Amino acid sequence: MITCVVHYTIDPAQIEAFERFAREWMRLVAAHGGVHHGYFLPAEGASDKAEALFSFESLAAYERYRARFGNDPEFVAADSIRNDSGCVVRYERTFMRPLLPTD
Template sequence: MITCVVHYTIDPSKIEAFERFAREWMRLVTAHGGIHHGYFLPAEGASDKAEALFSFESMAAYERYRTLFGVDAEFVAADRIREESGCVLRYDRTFMRPLLPNG
């Protein structure tokens, strides 16, 4: 299993747009074979940071999912939320492998 951790710097004044963006990506990851562990939004402290975690069975499975970016109409529409709203100022991805209690 490979887990993608996405670190976001967001515009706190556009949190509703970010939540719309996040809901679409949670749906798309799940629909295309991944497990979405959720988005983690600011509660207190720094108000411009958010995180997302999702997993695929392998890096190959993740790469198959990535082939849909910019091509599949649903992926394009989900990305358009980010582009048009300006809710995401910056993001980067880190790939990790989980060490689970029963693993």
């Protein structure tokens, strides 16, 4: 299993747009073979940081999912929420291997 951790810097004035963006990506990850562990939004303290975690069975499975970016109309529509609203200032992805209590 591989888990993608996405670190976001967001525009706090566009939190509603970011939530719409997040809901669409949670749906798309699940629809295309992944498990989304959720988005984690600002509550207290820094108001411009958010995180997302989702997993695929392998890097190859993740790459099949990523191949849809820019081509699949649902992926393009989800990205347009981010692009049109400016809710994401920047982001970076980190790939991790989870160690779970059941391991």
